[in-house]
Amino acid sequence: MTELNIFMNPGVHPQFKEITDFPPEGVKYHFDEPKGDHNSSFVRKKRDIIGKIHSLGFPRMAKIKDEGYDLIHSTRGILIRNKIPWIVDIESGGAFAGLAFFYLRKPSMQRRIIKFLSSPYCKKIIPQSEAAKRSLLENVDCSSFEDKIETVYLAYRSTKLERKESDKVRISFIGRGFYEKGCSDLQEAFKILDKKYPNKLSLKIKGNISEDQKLNLPNVNYLGRIEDPKEFYDEIFGDCDIYVQPTTIDSYGVSIQEAMSTGLPIVCTDDFTLPELVEDGYNGFLVKSEIHWYDYRLDLKKYVEDVKKPHPQTVKELVEKISYLIENPELRKKMGENSFNLVDSGKFSIKERNKQLNRIYKEALE
Helix, strand or coil: CCCEEEEECCCCCHHHHHHHCCCCCCEEEECCCCCCCCCCHHHHHHHHHHHHHHHCCCCCEECCCCCCCCEEEECCCEECCCCCCEEEEECCHHHHHCCCHHHHCCHHHHHHHHHHHCCCCEEEEEECCHHHHHHHHHHCCCCCCHHHECCCCCCCCCCCCCCCCCCCEEEEEECCCCCCCCHHHHHHHHHHHHHHCCCCEEEEEECCCCHHHCCCCCCEEEECCCCCHHHHHHHHHHCCCEEEECCCCCCCCHHHHHHHHCCCCEEEECCCCHHHHCCECCCEEEECCCCCHHHHCCCHHHHHHHHCCCCHHHHHHHHHHHHHHHHCHHHHHHHHHHHHHHHHCCCCCHHHHHHHHHHHHHHHHC
16 A cells, blocks of 8 residues: 655644654654644744734744645644645634634635635645534634535543552642633632542642642642653552543643543533533533633633632532542542543544544545
């Protein structure tokens, strides 16, 4: 079988290694190894510069040096000059404007997006979730290229972990953004749970939490940076019984999928893509969020104000769902197994993703 040579321009987010490390059969990916950290100051400054370009009505764009590739798989925006088949994947419709939907609405940007996505060289637009697909259809006139849009879920390698024994029920959380990722709501819920189940719980938090935001409780541990991936998994997911992330801002939820890939039950909000990752009552529980970032996509200032307010209903539901898992160890085990299977062999598996990508690549070259 002839090998397909596909150029990919992955970003620094670790999700892209799950593609480049595990290509579909018969596919050779060519790419420049991304450098830096997804949350580094350099990358944030770079985003600010790109944001200024978006404000002028120019979408996220890329130019790939053509070195005889069969196809280009862009993860970094629209290809404006390449005259070979290309596809583009997106985390939401706002990806073409750096997630700034108010720029996406600019007529000049709309015209450019429609022009290039309607091009015969653009063979496929692949949103990472059904929520991402809806957000594209709702914010861009896709009538001239709607037939090119097909959801392809992110996939993650599964990792069997031998969980450490503990006499406590252990809860883990990852997230940069104390209010946005829901750490504030989780901490409020944990204070209630800690009184309800004295000496039975522990909480592990990894994120950029300031000293004045931290709980002064002996069973709450705030982690710093962990460089080694194995140590990270052992610390966050191996020493854990329930993964909780009451986020209000994720366009996908990669850390939730990571937790699933190790066999953990999940408690998270019903934000954007998360109801597609967590089937309520099957591999975890969904909590109704009082804040959804997508509802605020045209008024981020209002979002920043509201996300810092108390969310008593969210906290109440977190306490209820986590309590149910605390009291039912067999359910925790079963939901954890279901999480693992969804990633290991189900709709979020590398096998399913690669089967879909292989078909998409071949159809693009017909």
